[in-house]
Amino acid sequence: MKKAILLATMVAFGATGIAHGQREMTPQARQAMEAANAVYNAMPDTAGTGPYAAVKLTDPGLPEHLIYRPADLNGLGARKLGVLVWGNGGCSDDAASARLHLGEIASHGYVVIAPGSALTGPGAPRRPSPPPPPGPLGIKTTSAQVSAGIDWALTENNRRGSTLYHRIDPKMVAVSGHSCGGLQAIEIGADARVHAVVVHNSGVFKDGSNPIKGITIGKSALTRLHTPVLYVMGGPTDVAWPNGNDDFDKIDHVPAAIASLDVGHGGTFHDANGGKVTQVDVAWLEWQLRGDKTAARWFKGADCGLCTDPSWTFRKKRID
Numbered sequence: 001m002k003k004a005i006l007l008a009t010m011v012a013f014g015a016t017g018i019a020h021g022q023r024e025m026t027p028q029a030r031q032a033m034e035a036a037n038a039v040y041n042a043m044p045d046t047a048g049t050g051p052y053a054a055v056k057l058t059d060p061g062l063p064e065h066l067i068y069r070p071a072d073l074n075g076l077g078a079r080k081l082g083v084l085v086w087g088n089g090g091c092s093d094d095a096a097s098a099r100l101h102l103g104e105i106a107s108h109g110y111v112v113i114a115p116g117s118a119l120t121g122p123g124a125p126r127r128p129s130p131p132p133p134p135g136p137l138g139i140k141t142t143s144a145q146v147s148a149g150i151d152w153a154l155t156e157n158n159r160r161g162s163t164l165y166h167r168i169d170p171k172m173v174a175v176s177g178h179s180c181g182g183l184q185a186i187e188i189g190a191d192a193r194v195h196a197v198v199v200h201n202s203g204v205f206k207d208g209s210n211p212i213k214g215i216t217i218g219k220s221a222l223t224r225l226h227t228p229v230l231y232v233m234g235g236p237t238d239v240a241w242p243n244g245n246d247d248f249d250k251i252d253h254v255p256a257a258i259a260s261l262d263v264g265h266g267g268t269f270h271d272a273n274g275g276k277v278t279q280v281d282v283a284w285l286e287w288q289l290r291g292d293k294t295a296a297r298w299f300k301g302a303d304c305g306l307c308t309d310p311s312w313t314f315r316k317k318r319i320d
Contacts, residue, residue: 138213180212197230199231238264
């Protein structure tokens with residue numbers, strides 16, 4: 001079942017499309033996807049393991065997005081919230097596709113915003129079975145829709161009467177995304193309001209092609225990054241492995257790191273609380289946005305946490 005879930009996750013997040021520019025689903029992969037979807041849909045939303053139990057909700061001011069944030073904002077006291085906007089795997093409109101990952105980040109004091117609605121998980125609408133036949137891979141959410149989360153959060157921070165009024169630190173804004181959504185994160189990383197970037201299982205195509213309909217991005221986008229950037233990869237079997245490593249090799253003007261866990265393109269997003277990759281994300285955000293020295297030890301020094309953990313491979317530049 002674990003192998004079937006991994007295969008289905010890769011299909012759901014667009015691994016096949018990333019590689020070939022179209023969806024190619026065998027009967028076995030379709031069956032695995034249906035089985036994995038059933039398992040994932042049955043998993044309840046979780047509050048995360050951070051100090052602020054998280055909740056997933058919608059807001060009438062941003063109806064076409066899902067928001068993950070601490071449920072009890074008063075429990076934050078004087079602590080300010082950070083903001084993370086997220087590009088969904090496959091640039092899909094399933095804003096719950098990484099709900100365990102996003103909820104875990106929110107539980108550490110972040111407003112996390114993803115475009116779309118909850119198409120998987122508790123309360124999700126029933127999907128047709130069998131799924132629609134394969135076709136050209138095209139995006140369902142744009143980079144502009146992802147960055148709209150920043151617009152909304154900063155507006156709410158200044159709007160009297162908002163539940164988020166003066167609760168956000170505008171200097172603690174980050175962008176992240178998975179696979180196709182990772183390309184969106186690279187684009188949005190040029191935004192001056194962004195202070196940290198995390199790219200999951202993604203990278204600009206080495207050959208200069210843009211096989212995903214609706215996404216046009218070249219290696220020149222890397223030169224527009226102005227903040228530290230972390231790539232989180234799934235090892236050599238990750239279809240984005242060549243692209244992500246090539247990005248890292250080409251980035252030479254900002255601090256950069258690339259951490260890899262040998263789990264393939266699907267990451268650990270469907271593990272409890274987002275699994276191991278989410279722990280790395282939280283540490284990166286806490287260090288880059290809050291200056292947390294304990295979190296920095298995951299990445300800094302020859303004996304850093306990721307440097308000495310045998311389950312990870314880790315490269316970095318301009319970090320120490």
